[in-house]
Amino acid sequence: MLLTNSENLRPEIMDILRAFGCDDADMTHYFSYGGGKFYNCIEYLGNFYDFENEFKVEDDLTFKRFAKRFAKLSVYKVLSENSSVKLPWGALTGIRPTKLAYSEIKAERSYEELFETFGVNAENISLVSEVLKTQQKIYNSPRGGADLFISLPFCPTKCEYCSFITAPISSTRGFVEEYINCLVREINAVKPLIQRLNSVYIGGGTPFVLETSGLEKIFEAVKNAFPDIPEYTVEAGRPDVFSEEKLALCKAYGVTRVCVNPQSFSDATLEKIGRKHTASQTLKAYEAAKKFGFDINLDLIAGLADESVKDFEKSVDTAISLNPENITVHTLSLKSGAKLKENIKRLNIDGINEMVALSRTKLTQGGYKPYYLYRQKYQAGGCENVGWCKEGKECAYNINVMEEISDNVAVGANAISKKLFSEDERIERYATPKDIPTYIAKIDKIIKDREKLFSKE
Ligand SMILES: C[S@@+](CC[C@H](N)C(=O)[O-])C[C@H]1O[C@@H](n2cnc3c(N)ncnc32)[C@H](O)[C@@H]1O
Ligand code: SF4
Incomplete structure (x- = not known):
């Protein structure tokens, strides 16, 4: 010790x-x-x-x-x-580099100098500058609104690398109906807490693993509480659960952005990480979603299984060739909760820095700009996750959450609401239980506690 x-x-x-x-x-x-x-x-x-x-x-x-x-x-x-x-990020850990840059700018100090002192490499200093530039429009828009997050911690199966609090639907199916009823109650209850809604994000888990009728109940509740939603994302998720019917439902309820997540376009990798879908299913899901005219985000992960730099490069090339509005490049992080964690002592993945570097070069050449950036503990090579967007296609929700510039009202299990107090720049949080039966059992208290937080002056 x-x-x-x-x-x-x-x-x-x-x-x-x-x-x-x-x-x-x-x-x-x-x-x-x-x-x-x-x-x-x-x-x-x-x-x-x-x-x-x-x-x-x-x-x-x-x-x-x-x-x-x-x-x-x-x-x-x-x-x-x-x-x-x-x-690559020197001695900067446990901190969002962009938040630190903003706080240095506010204190009239140079974040570039601070980053240099801390051993951050030149490429990362310029990445932060690029992200700050791409964020400007949303970062400088009037404050005071809120984003609504709806948590659906259900998945078709659990992927090997995943540490999110989510379980295979086969073990949680019995809770789904009651869970949706609780969500509907929460959505109704948070309506008066939100004066100006910036965006809605239905995330997971894998929201599309629910039956169409279950999804419709949630969409209906959102529509009744918030008829006018400027940006509306559904992290539909794994391509193996996509259907025209669910996409049509999203369209009918005004969803503007959908996530179709390849992680990798190599079938061998997908098999090793327990994704239970193929690259060709991803392409089909992408085409199906595109037909409805949604903005689309594709998630990739660098450092999966024993992928070579070439394998990862192929995934980046394929993602860019599809021309989605957003591509998010994660580097593998292995936290407790991931099945893979037991097998890896140290996240020393061959070629990880090269993978990250080539993704930046190729995405930039492909017309994408980095618009948000965050780091996690236990991330391969000490790298980061970067969201890339086509011109004007930044996802406001992601920027608001990462930079903590608007309230986040989060409903469902394992959902963390945040209220900002501008006078002293304090942020207060309220987290719901992670476990689904406890969430359902405590729903009355959850609704009251959140109300208390958001009625504080
Ligand atoms: C909340 S997950 C939900 C997405 C959806 N269920 C899916 O898997 O397609 C959001 C994203 O986080 C990323 N992610 C999940 N676990 C990760 C890990 N251990 N390391 C790096 N990225 C991870 C994946 O790219 C994933 O698409
Ligand atoms: S990566 Fe996505 S689909 Fe896989 S277990 Fe995690 S949340 Fe579920």
Whole structure:
């Protein structure tokens, strides 16, 4: 176990140790602060390193923030020097790079300089700048609205790499009817909490795994509560559950954007990750959705199974050749809950940096712009997920959620609502139970608790 005199800094240091795949028992850390200086002393594998950073601290929050930053930076320097490895985001962990950039801009500091200090590579600094540019229209539009998220944690089967709280419908079918009844109650209850609706996102799980009649009940409730929806996404999901009937239903209820998710266009990979569909089913689902005129998002994952750079390149090329409005490139992340996690100690995937680099080059050449960006723990190569869009086709929901610039009213199980308080930039959260039977049992309390949060001034 890592020895440190600062429990507050332990999680930050552990993030860096994990990113390098290093044993925490090999490190001892000592933190102190005095005379405006942050001191981090580290012993690693018998060698000693001392770091001293000066920063003018105005308040407790800034102190905590910079104590974490300097501790991470010190540990990063030690591990990077010892391993001769540089991570693409350097010592930046557990933070959305764009949010950090915005907060630096607000504080009239240069985020580029901060990122450089933290060892972020030049390509990633310019990626952040590009994302900020693409987001400008939505980021600068009037604040004060809300987005509605509807959680449908049901899937045809569980994919090997997935850590989302979702279960195969075969084990949850018995709850579906009651679950939908609860959703309808919640949708009615949140109507008065939303003064201006920016967007609706029905996500999963795999919403299209539900019967058409079940989906229709949800759409009907949404329409009755919110007749005018500027942007309406259904993360329909896995191509094996697509049908013309469900797509037609989406169209009839004003859905504007649909996600058809290949993850990979290699049948061998799809089989290995337990996706239970083929690439040709993805192409059919895509064509079927396109006929209805939806904006379409395709999700890809870099680092799946034992894919080579060539395999991944083929998936990127195929996705671009279809010309969808959005393509989201994830890099594999293995958190607890994923079946695959037990098999992988360290996310050291051959060629992952090359895959990420080629996706950026090809998407840019294909006329796409990066419009949102986020990172997760345990992500292959310490990389990131990037949403790409054709000109003017940014998904407002994704930007609003990632940058936390509007309230999020989230209904269903494992749904996290967020209320923004602009005067002190505070965000308060309310999470519903993850487990479906508990969600159903506590529905009255959930409705009351959420009301309480959103009626706070
Ligand atoms: C909430 S999932 C739902 C999508 C839908 N159920 C499907 O699988 O097509 C959204 C996206 O997250 C990505 N994702 C899920 N698990 C991941 C993992 N372990 N690493 C990287 N990306 C992941 C996938 O690209 C997936 O399409
Ligand atoms: S990746 Fe999608 S379909 Fe697969 S288990 Fe996760 S949420 Fe379900």
